Amino acid sequence: MGIVFWMFSLLAVPVLQSAKILTVCLIGGSHYLLLDEISHNLHQRGHEVRMLLQLGNPVITGFSYAGRADSYQMSTWFLGEKYIKDYNGWFLEQQTQFLLGRDNLTNFLNFMGHISYQCDKLLGDKEMITFLQTERYDITILDAFNPCSFILAHKLGVHYIAFYPGTLNGPLSIALPSPVSYIPVFSSQLSDHMNIWGRAKNLFYSFLAPVGQELVWSTFRDVAERHLESGSPPGGLEELHQGAELWAFNTDFSLEFPQPLMPYTVLVGGLLNKPAKPPEQDLELWISDLGEVGFIVVTLGSMVSSISVEPLLVELVAGFSRIPQHINVRMLWEVINLQCLACRYDSQRWPSHLDRPHNFRLVDWLPLNDLLGHKKARLFITHGGQNSLLQAVYHAVPVLGIPLFGDQFDNMVRAETKGLGLTINPTHITREVLSSTIQTLIQDIRFKSTALSLSRIHKSHPVPPALRLIQWVEHILHSGGGTHLRPASLAHPWYQRYLLDLVLLLSLVLLGPVVLSWTFCRSRNSRDKHKKIH
Structure with a gap:
């Protein structure tokens, strides 16, 4: 696959003279893995790439951010042991709340409050900011999930490309046509097939979305005011979003609902997907010993390994134990973050009274891509992260989603609507529901058939996602920016964009004479009555 990729790359548009590119990763976790892949691919293309990476984020606890040998450069920034310890403690408590089904806007705004505090400290690091300014980058590729990345790009005075690690409906204010x-x-x-109540709910959420965006930006407004020479942008987060030369999304229409796009958007979902390699010897031996029996891959993210929500763990284990022998599957359970390539399962948190069923193996880490690509993989039980689902699509493995927080609920709606799998809310998990759902997904051939169809759609795109992004980045560099991709409507106020000013004008033109006539007639009738009285 790698040879084919670079052969294709050489046949594409001529490589530009090496550009200086800064990639910005201030969160970590799967965000880091995506930006690491982007940075490496751009370096392989011949560009001079440096990543600004913030360390100490608990999203991917224990991961070694060593970078890649003979690849891009890296500058790391760290806030300090004391703050990170306190922050990790707070984040651990939030994970417990997620597993108990308590994901809400208040928790998210608290998270954004921490991110804005980190942003203030980063932008106040004169040594780091001066170093980045003197490097004079040609373009910045930033994590568009974090508003701080946009503020940083403005402070550096560098044009930027926004990479969003999720689906199209995440960033509200990039003005995509969205009926x-x-x-x-x-x-x-919701799915893209709504009844009247679904449309009513969607309309209600569309009114709430700008309020949510403003609440998010309110946590960063003071930071922007302190660190930008021009102060906080008058248009807030919307102005920062619309200043991007290009928006790249970690999604694909094999999984995404079809919708209109704009010239400044490109879909590059599947950057982490790779052909499977043989697993390491111990796992390969375990799989070989299964004979014709298949296996189920279970990974629910760092949440389950970092905290102890014993009732949920008991139901999961009991549900796995109830799978009948005639189903012919075994469980390979990794209770750590899907993307955490160096984490370890905290065995001390495993309840001492809870036996491990005979039909599953508990591991501290598993090579997800290689196992999903194994011919004996029958089902993938996942928390519904975007990268997880894209890898399931790539390898044509049906999924059982147990979403925990954020976009994972919407992601699983897409997967379920497409026919890739089924979903169980973590607060609704019982051993009976879990066991019966697993049996349905394995025994009903329609799920595997749909997974194969989605995989063909994903793989048959004429340009691989990594090369697609590289070509668009080079197009922006070669053309001097993305102004030619942005319609005039982005500069218009929202009421002009939706023709509300025209509606008001037409209302005045059409209704004005009616109102005047009614007022005149009423006044005349009043005078006539007054004359008759006298």
Whole structure:
């Protein structure tokens, strides 16, 4: 696959003279893995790439951010042991709340409050900012999930490309055509086929979305005011979003609901997908010993390994134990973050009274891509992260989603609507529901058939996602920016964009004479009555 990729790359548009590119990763976790892949691919293309990486983020606890040998450069920034310890403690408590089904806007705004505090400290690091300014980058590729990345790009005075690690309905203010009749609003947990009540809910969420965006930006406004010479942008987060030369999304229409796009958007979902390699010897031996028996891959993210929510763990284990022998599967359970390539399972948190069923193996880490690509993989039980689902699509493995927080609920709605799998809310998990759902997904051939169809769609795109992104980045560099991709409507106020000013004008023109006539007639009738009285 790698040879084919670079052969294709050489046949594409001529490589530009090496550009200086800064990639910005201030969160970590799967965000880091995506930006690491982007940075490496751009370096392989011949560009001079440096990543600014913030260390100490608990999203991917224990990961070694050593970078890649003979690849891009890296500058790391760290806030200090004391703050990171306190922050990790707070984040651990939030994970417990997620598993108990308590994911809400208040928790998210608290998270953004921490991110804005970190942003203030980073932008106040004169040594780091001066170093980045003197490097004079040609373009910045930033993590568009974090508003701080946009503020940083403005402070550096560098044009930027926004890479969003999720689906199209995440960033509200990039002004994509989004009719609420069939395009679900973020967090609505709706599909693109809505009944009248679904459309009513979607409309309601569309009114709430700008309020949510303003609340998010309010946590960063003071930071922007302190660190930008021009102060906080008058248009807030919307102005920062619309200043991007290009928006690249970690999604693909094999999984995404079809919708209109704009010239400044490109879909590059599947950057982490690779052909499977043989697993390491111990896992390969375990799989070989299964004979014709298949296996189920279970990974629910760092949440389950970092905290102890014993009732949930008991139901999961009991549910796995109830799978009948005639189903012919075994469980390979990794209770750590899907993307955490160096984490370890905290065995001390495993309840001493809870036996491990005979039909599953508990591991501290598993090579997800290689196992999903194994011919004996029958099912993938996942928390519904975007990268997880894209890898399931790539390898044509049906999924059982147990979403925990954020966009994972919307992601699983897409997967379920497409026919890739089924979903169980973590608060609704019982051993009976879990066991019966697993049996349905394995025994009903329609799920595997749909997974194969989605995989063909994903793989048959004429340009691989990594090369697609590289070509667009080079197009922006070669053309001097993305102004030619942005329609004039982005500069218009929202009421002009939706023709509300025209509606008001037409209302005045059409209704004005009616109102005047009615007022005149009423006044005349009043005078006539007055004359008759006298």
